[in-house]
Amino acid sequence: MRARDNILGKIRAALGRSRPLTDTEAAPVRMALRQNRRGPLPTMTWELVPRFRERCLSLSSTVDEVASLELLPAAVKRYLASNNLPQGCVCWPQFAGLDWAGAGLAVQARPATGEDPVGVTGAYCAIAETGTLMLLSGAGTPLKNSLLPETHVAVVQASRIVRCIEDGWDLLRREHGTLPRQVAFISGPSRTADIEMTLVIGIHGPYRVHIILVGA
Amino acid sequence: MRVGLFVTCLVDLMRPRIGVSSVKLLESAGCEVVVPASQTCCGQPGYNSGERAAAQALARKVLQEFAECDYVVTPSGSCGGMIKVHYPELLSEFPDLEAEVRRLTARTWELADFLVSVLRLQRVPGRFHGTVTYHDSCSGLRELGVKWQPRQLLSKVPGLTVKEMAAPEQCCGFGGTFAVKFGAISSRIADQKCTDISDTGVDAVVLGDLGCMLNIEGRLRRRGDPKTKVLHFAEVLAGARDESA
Amino acid sequence: MQVSSHQFKRKAAEALTNPQLHKAMSNLRMRMVAGRAESVLELDNFEDIREAAKQRRDFALANLDYLLEEFERNATARGAEVHWAETGEEVNRLVLDIARRNQVSKIIKSKSMLGEETGLNQFLEAAGIEVRETDLGEYIIQEAHETPSHIIAPAVHRTSEEIAQLFYEKHGLPRKTDIGEMTREARTILRPYFLSADMGISGANFLVAQTGTSMIVTNEGNGRMTTTLPRVHVAIAGIEKVLPTLEDVSFILRLLTRSATGQSISNYLTFTTGPKQLGDQDGPEQFHIIIVDAGRTRVLGSDLRAALRCIRCGACMNHCPVYQNIGGHPYGWVYPGPIGAVLTPAYVGLENALDLPNAATLCNQCGVVCPVKIPLPDLMRKLREKQVERGLRPWRERAGLKLWAWAATHPAVYVWITRIAARLGRWAGGPAGLIRNLPGGSNWTDERDLPSPEGKIFRDLYAVRGKRRA
Numbered sequence: 001m002r003a004r005d006n007i008l009g010k011i012r013a014a015l016g017r018s019r020p021l022t023d024t025e026a027a028p029v030r031m032a033l034r035q036n037r038r039g040p041l042p043t044m045t046w047e048l049v050p051r052f053r054e055r056c057l058s059l060s061s062t063v064d065e066v067a068s069l070e071l072l073p074a075a076v077k078r079y080l081a082s083n084n085l086p087q088g089c090v091c092w093p094q095f096a097g098l099d100w101a102g103a104g105l106a107v108q109a110r111p112a113t114g115e116d117p118v119g120v121t122g123a124y125c126a127i128a129e130t131g132t133l134m135l136l137s138g139a140g141t142p143l144k145n146s147l148l149p150e151t152h153v154a155v156v157q158a159s160r161i162v163r164c165i166e167d168g169w170d171l172l173r174r175e176h177g178t179l180p181r182q183v184a185f186i187s188g189p190s191r192t193a194d195i196e197m198t199l200v201i202g203i204h205g206p207y208r209v210h211i212i213l214v215g216a
Numbered sequence: 217m218r219v220g221l222f223v224t225c226l227v228d229l230m231r232p233r234i235g236v237s238s239v240k241l242l243e244s245a246g247c248e249v250v251v252p253a254s255q256t257c258c259g260q261p262g263y264n265s266g267e268r269a270a271a272q273a274l275a276r277k278v279l280q281e282f283a284e285c286d287y288v289v290t291p292s293g294s295c296g297g298m299i300k301v302h303y304p305e306l307l308s309e310f311p312d313l314e315a316e317v318r319r320l321t322a323r324t325w326e327l328a329d330f331l332v333s334v335l336r337l338q339r340v341p342g343r344f345h346g347t348v349t350y351h352d353s354c355s356g357l358r359e360l361g362v363k364w365q366p367r368q369l370l371s372k373v374p375g376l377t378v379k380e381m382a383a384p385e386q387c388c389g390f391g392g393t394f395a396v397k398f399g400a401i402s403s404r405i406a407d408q409k410c411t412d413i414s415d416t417g418v419d420a421v422v423l424g425d426l427g428c429m430l431n432i433e434g435r436l437r438r439r440g441d442p443k444t445k446v447l448h449f450a451e452v453l454a455g456a457r458d459e460s461a
Numbered sequence: 462m463q464v465s466s467h468q469f470k471r472k473a474a475e476a477l478t479n480p481q482l483h484k485a486m487s488n489l490r491m492r493m494v495a496g497r498a499e500s501v502l503e504l505d506n507f508e509d510i511r512e513a514a515k516q517r518r519d520f521a522l523a524n525l526d527y528l529l530e531e532f533e534r535n536a537t538a539r540g541a542e543v544h545w546a547e548t549g550e551e552v553n554r555l556v557l558d559i560a561r562r563n564q565v566s567k568i569i570k571s572k573s574m575l576g577e578e579t580g581l582n583q584f585l586e587a588a589g590i591e592v593r594e595t596d597l598g599e600y601i602i603q604e605a606h607e608t609p610s611h612i613i614a615p616a617v618h619r620t621s622e623e624i625a626q627l628f629y630e631k632h633g634l635p636r637k638t639d640i641g642e643m644t645r646e647a648r649t650i651l652r653p654y655f656l657s658a659d660m661g662i663s664g665a666n667f668l669v670a671q672t673g674t675s676m677i678v679t680n681e682g683n684g685r686m687t688t689t690l691p692r693v694h695v696a697i698a699g700i701e702k703v704l705p706t707l708e709d710v711s712f713i714l715r716l717l718t719r720s721a722t723g724q725s726i727s728n729y730l731t732f733t734t735g736p737k738q739l740g741d742q743d744g745p746e747q748f749h750i751i752i753v754d755a756g757r758t759r760v761l762g763s764d765l766r767a768a769l770r771c772i773r774c775g776a777c778m779n780h781c782p783v784y785q786n787i788g789g790h791p792y793g794w795v796y797p798g799p800i801g802a803v804l805t806p807a808y809v810g811l812e813n814a815l816d817l818p819n820a821a822t823l824c825n826q827c828g829v830v831c832p833v834k835i836p837l838p839d840l841m842r843k844l845r846e847k848q849v850e851r852g853l854r855p856w857r858e859r860a861g862l863k864l865w866a867w868a869a870t871h872p873a874v875y876v877w878i879t880r881i882a883a884r885l886g887r888w889a890g891g892p893a894g895l896i897r898n899l900p901g902g903s904n905w906t907d908e909r910d911l912p913s914p915e916g917k918i919f920r921d922l923y924a925v926r927g928k929r930r931a
Contacts (some may be wrong), residue, residue, distance in 0.1 A: 003551065014763075040510050042510075165711045182744065204651065205682020236923070257869040437910040
């Protein structure tokens with residue numbers, strides 16, 4: 001407690017006070033904490049789905065579309081086969097009931113380990129402005145499936161594409177009220193330019209992000 | 217209008233012809249030019265070295281010397297910036313001077329900006345047959361917004377073509393006392409600027425600050441280029457260096 | 462980190478003669494400057510966002526105690542353990558204590574400049590704990606036993622051949638020549654560390670007071686793994702990192718990613734609130750947050766306060782002509798370039814970093830690109846003033862400036878001196894008008910000629926002109 005008191009005391013002294021803010025003085029910051037006021041937003045006049053698609057491609061993700069969820073297993077199989085990728089998938093429980101076997105894929109509904117080559121996840125929502133997936137930690141949504149495998153297949157409901165991250169927070173507040181342990185915003189496959197400023201796609205996180213839009 | 221010329225210590229000592237050109241340009245546009253005789257330095261060397269008291273003494277002197285002019289015009293973005301942008305902070309310890317300082321800064325102009333924005337100069341006496349590139353000095357650019365004004369003026373010089381270098385806004389490395397305190401780094405930065413200039417293949421580099429001028433010319437010559445001219449825009453506009461092929 | 466800023470001049474001189482570094486820095490300048498400029502064009506209201514970011518950061522600093530208490534309250538309510546550390550040593554001890562209490566023998570780290578400040582890795586390693594840096598650039602310099610030379614790209618000073626050689630020596634695998642192959646090799650080598658670590662240590666780009674959240678901005682995935690896989694996660698953050706709301710972080714991120722790497726958005730934005738919740742399928746059992754002073758309160762109460770707005774983007778150094786030519790190591794501590802020229806003396810002591818605020822042309826390329834409008838040249842000038850006040854400048858320098866000021870306030874003497882100097886200088890320049898050698902002026906004439914004066918001073922020319930016209 002000593003360090004805490006000392007630091008807070010020094011902060012107050014640095015700000016010209018010997019005490020915490022009074023109720024009146026704290027009104028602006030209290031209001032700020034309640035209001036969730038957004039900073040200035042750039043002009044965003046594009047359509048959500050085309051913008052999302054275009055941004056994903058610019059981030060080196062790939063994008064496919066299916067009319068409904070029933071067609072998902074076939075789309076995943078098509079993607080993996082045409083890219084000569086290993087086909088062992090782990091998925092989120094929400095996809096367990098789909099006909100994976102019928103599409104010729106062995107899929108287990110469980111969190112990924114370091115050995116699983118493909119992770120299939122959903123997304124809480126997606127951000128059109130930047131081509132970003134918003135994933136929440138939780139009981140049916142192990143984030144490891146979007147992190148450990150070399151290939152991440154993300155299933156995005158077109159109706160869950162929002163304009164910007166601020167809209168994502170609003171949605172989360174409305175639907176959940178509080179934050180989960182972790183909110184992961186994912187914008188494409190992992191990358192680095194630490195060696196001679198040369199961009200390399202694929203380092204610790206997935207090498208590939210394949211997005212399947214449902215119901216666009 | 218009474219225009220007080222702040223000629224600057226470097227122009228006075230090193231390149232008085234730039235001062236003469238400045239006077240010529242201002243008079244040809246109909247100004248009554250006065251040159252307060254006791255002027256010396258704006259105080260920037262002291263200010264940038266942390267010698268606040270010394271800089272304040274010089275600033276107060278300038279305040280006094282130019283009190284009676286309608287405008288204060290200087291052929292230097294660096295001195296212009298010092299007076300216009302930094303004097304208020306420098307003299308903030310003297311609240312009784314605040315009104316005077318505000319009056320001074322409101323009347324102070326860098327030369328190119330003054331010629332274009334106040335005098336709206338349409339024709340210039342000079343001629344120049346050849347290509348030039350323009351170096352944007354840091355203070356002029358970032359403190360006073362001097363960028364398009366010299367280029368607009370140069371476009372009025374018959375025979376002259378402007379060709380932009382890569383990164384014209386990149387610092388030349390002078391930085392006042394930096395040039396001698398950290399000479400090796402300063403020279404290296406200057407060298408990059410000289411390469412950018414040489415890559416354009418122009419006859420001359422034109423600029424608006426003496427520090428940059430000496431630094432760039434000094435490095436150009438040392439690296440074996442005796443030909444590329446280094447000129448202040450005032451000389452080019454006033455015809456002090458009438459050049460034909 | 463040990464301070465070696467007093468060696469600035471020597472290291473800068475070495476850097477200027479290093480052709481590999483020159484190549485690396487040219488590359489950095491080319492990509493970072495153009496990258497930022499292009500990405501900034503995507504925002505039609507960039508300057509509005511920038512002004513709002515500056516104001517928001519100032520607002521947070523002005524309410525810092527309130528916001529930190531709010532953050533602590535909300536983080537604790539979500540099961541995080543919040544600690545406070547006044548000094549770098551305290552940070553290290555707290556981390557070691559957490560590690561020992563939890564029988565931690567293996568740590569993975571995602572990049573933390575604050576961790577560099579406190580020398581955290583060395584401290585933990587000396588206590589017998591294995592610490593593995595996982596950001597590729599940090600991993601490279603850890604293996605090379607070096608310090609970072611840039612806050613975003615720590616190994617930018619190294620060529621790919623040097624890194625290939627390093628990997629060959631350390632990994633015992635066939636030498637790679639292709640950068641993609643080297644990167645894949647790093648992934649393969651580091652993967653087991655991610656999967657077996659007991660504890661992950663991260664920095665924090667921002668702390669969100671409203672929700673008790675700590676967030677990081679990364680591209681590689683190591684940050685996500687560090688904050689999710691091990692059973693204990695420790696985040697260390699300076700007091701100045703706190704912002705009121707998620708919205709504040711979100712709009713400032715638009716500036717951060719563009720200013721840092723020219724990206725519209727960084728690959729991974731990771732917002733962490735508390736440890737693993739009931740039902741969660743991943744996450745640590747314990748989440749510790751250490752809030753750190755280490756000199757920041759002193760800066761908060763000084764006229765350098767604006768430097769605390771810094772969001773660690775690195776744009777200032779990318780655009781600095783001095784940094785572009787000498788790289789990061791001469792600055793001698795954690796933060797190089799313009800922000801380093803201000804923070805280093807502020808945190809390690811004015812007298813230990815005398816050259817840093819002086820090794821600048823005050824061109825303000827940094828201030829113009831700073832996303833939170835830190836007036837860096839003004840702060841450097843303030844540090845120069847402080848040096849003079851504390852008698853830290855060489856007497857010759859002070860004497861010279863005082864002499865100049867005295868002469869300049871005595872016009873009669875000044876005119877006499879300049880008349881002589883102009884004539885002497887003209888003579889010294891010879892027919893070519895160039896002075897090749899200046900006694901006592903080798904700092905100029907080592908690599909530049911000095912154009913000689915015309916020979917007459919303006920004052921005299923103008924007087925003659927006046928007489929002629931009258």
